[in-house]
Amino acid sequence: MLRSVVRTIVAGSVAAAMAACGGSSGSTTGPTPVFTSVSVTPTAPTVTVGNTTGLTAIAKDQNGATFAGAPAATWTSSDLTKATVDPTSGVVTGVANGSSTITASITAGSVTHTGSTQVTVVTPTASGSVTATSGLAFTPHSVTIGRSGGTGTVTWTFQNVAHTVTWDSQPSGAAVADIGATSSTEVPRDFTVAGTYQYHCSIHSNMSGVVVVQ
Ligand SMILES: [Cu+2]
Known part of the structure; x- marks a missing residue:
């Protein structure tokens, strides 16, 4: 029973990811792994001003498994006044109190997908x-x-x-x-x-x- 629940959730995520990325139509459940989404971890981390925290991006196939052979991600930050991110390593540096959405973009062949997480930046109390x-x-x-x-x-x-x-x-x-x-x-x-x-x-x-x- 648990297995069927998990399958349902994964299928829903794939459909959402395909729609979000404007992916072409077609089967997402075939036996050949298809680059389908990008997973960014950890989810919603916190970093203090002036310190760093590392993020990881993993290309996923239509079944939620790691999609082998995808190139490394390119990282961007939605608000550079709050947090910056190294474009190749995914290391985030806290700049000021607030939050920024950090996005990883992976292009495999002609297909690009993105994943993101919101990083909260805090100043430690005195x-x-x-x-x-x-x-x-x-x-x-x-x-x-x-x-x-x-x-x-x-x-x-x-x-x-x-x-x-x-x-x-x-x-x-x-x-x-x-x-x-x-x-x-x-x-x-x-x-x-x-x-x-x-x-x-x-x-x-x-x-x-x-x-x-x-
Ligand atoms: Cu002592």
Whole structure:
């Protein structure tokens, strides 16, 4: 029963794709694979301003299987003020808050089909939080923040086991102070320089974390 439901959906998608692309009439269920549509994944991804995310385009045949031998896709973005895309790799870069429809076009022989997905671009908030757990972890391991008025803040919540936040590396020009052995309280640190900050706990060598400031 499940199989028949899936077949029905696929057949509908093919019909829609053929109509959308202005494909010629004729059977779409023959035994010979026919280039029928383009699938773009992931669906509706989110990327932060200044960061990238990769998209993949796959040529499909009339049965929804990969259509072998199709050339690579050409990528375009509907709104370059929100997101750009590398025309050959499909790597999307977030430009500003909003969304853009990213389209992949594949031409095989004389037939061109397109697929697309909407990418949402967000600016990370200027505050983040990390818990230094009694289970000996910084959670989340990596936190990304923006800056408001030039400053972003990360607050570490220490549970009942003492930890430190000891910096291993900071961007050039940054000088965020370490947090000494602390338990059962919260300690904030401000960040004014964009870049990647890496730290560890000097008490528990397996505990490490990353702060990314945009
Ligand atoms: Cu620790």
